Amino acid sequence: MAVVFHSVSHPPGEWLPHFERACPGLDIRAWPDIGDPAKIDIAVVWKSEPGFLNYFPNLKAILSMGAGVEHILGDPSFPVEVPLARVVDPRMISLMSEYVVFHVLRRQRRFDETRANQKSKTWAYEPPPNTNTTTVGFLGFGELGRDAAGKLAMLGFDVIGWSRSAKSIDGIETAAGPEALPGFLGRCDYLVCLLPLTAKTEDMLDAKLLKALPRGAYVINAARGALLVDEDLIAALDSGHLSGATLDVFRHEPLPADHAFWSHSKITVTPHNAADSYAEDVVPQLVENIRRVQAGEPLLNQVDVERGY
Ligand code: NDP
Numbered sequence: 680m681a682v683v684f685h686s687v688s689h690p691p692g693e694w695l696p697h698f699e700r701a702c703p704g705l706d707i708r709a710w711p712d713i714g715d716p717a718k719i720d721i722a723v724v725w726k727s728e729p730g731f732l733n734y735f736p737n738l739k740a741i742l743s744m745g746a747g748v749e750h751i752l753g754d755p756s757f758p759v760e761v762p763l764a765r766v767v768d769p770r771m772i773s774l775m776s777e778y779v780v781f782h783v784l785r786r787q788r789r790f791d792e793t794r795a796n797q798k799s800k801t802w803a804y805e806p807p808p809n810t811n812t813t814t815v816g817f818l819g820f821g822e823l824g825r826d827a828a829g830k831l832a833m834l835g836f837d838v839i840g841w842s843r844s845a846k847s848i849d850g851i852e853t854a855a856g857p858e859a860l861p862g863f864l865g866r867c868d869y870l871v872c873l874l875p876l877t878a879k880t881e882d883m884l885d886a887k888l889l890k891a892l893p894r895g896a897y898v899i900n901a902a903r904g905a906l907l908v909d910e911d912l913i914a915a916l917d918s919g920h921l922s923g924a925t926l927d928v929f930r931h932e933p934l935p936a937d938h939a940f941w942s943h944s945k946i947t948v949t950p951h952n953a954a955d956s957y958a959e960d961v962v963p964q965l966v967e968n969i970r971r972v973q974a975g976e977p978l979l980n981q982v983d984v985e986r987g988y
């Protein structure tokens with residue numbers, strides 16, 4: 680069994696020793712030094728260039744090094760008949776929850792205003808809204824959304840989750856499907872987007888959706904940049920309809936230096952670091968999926984290609 684490793688952001692020098700530790704003797708080859716492409720059985724990838732998968736005529740599985748798979752499904756060379764798996768990792772889930780909880784609390788406790796007051800040596804503060812009557816709504820209530828929601832609920836926030844299929848979760852209200860979306864949005868003091876990027880979700884955070892949020896709502900997008908229509912967010916912030924936004928992901932990454940998000944006073948930009956993949960956590964599950972391919976067993980966290988996530 681031979682594996683090709685190719686990532687734009689995970690250095691093979693750091694990652695390959697983890698594969699060797701988890702599976703001594705594994706034949707894993709860092710792109711582009713891979714020998715005969717016809718001998719490669721499995722591709723472990725993160726944002727490889729379009730057409731990359733065309734090199735390998737005998738793939739038996741493709742493993743994403745992260746949770747998202749749009750970088751693979753959007754590649755015209757993706758062979759639909761080859762099983763694709765993604766990462767579901769407890770540390771990634773915790774990191775995302777920390778990110779969401781931090782940015783909600785930062786806004787809720789008016790931290791930016793306090794910091795600005797400190798700069799002008801002003802002893803003043805604006806009381807925060809009542810947490811119990813503040814609603815945080817999650818667009819996307821999967822592995823990441825549910826954990827962050829549970830943690831905010833523990834802090835006393837009113838939490839609601841919206842997903843494709845209906846869910847029943849103790850102590851948390853949920854809504855599902857397009858018909859439930861307007862009612863859901865109308866309640867969100869904070870909107871946290873944790874949807875996958877698919878044909879159905881692309882450009883979803885547009886002027887119409889943002890307008891359906893209550894005046895003063897705050898938006899957090901930690902999913903993918905292409906879910907958001909950038910100009911519509913800026914217009915909603917400039918008109919005063921939205922109070923602010925925290926963005927971790929962007930249509931083009933790194934965010935270009937001339938992009939308006941960088942200098943907008945109501946936008947916080949973070950460099951797609953909400954919840955990274957770390958080799959020590961993620962490699963063992965990649966290796967488990969390599970073992971499963973060898974054994975002819977179904978993959979862990981296999982993606983439904985039809986659904987797009
Ligand atoms: P999951 O697949 O576990 O959850 C996705 C959720 O979105 C599910 O609740 C799903 O509904 C819902 N959903 C998908 N399509 C639709 C739709 N058309 N309408 C309504 N709901 C929909 O994904 P994760 O929680 O693991 O990850 C979510 C995304 O977060 C990833 O795809 C990735 O893009 C991003 N991410 C960002 C990171 C960062 O550092 N910024 C790190 C990791 C991930 P249902 O439950 O019914 O299936």
Ligand code: OXD
Pocket residue numbers: 744745746747748954955956
């Ligand atoms: C992921 C990411 O999808 O880091 O894993 O964005």
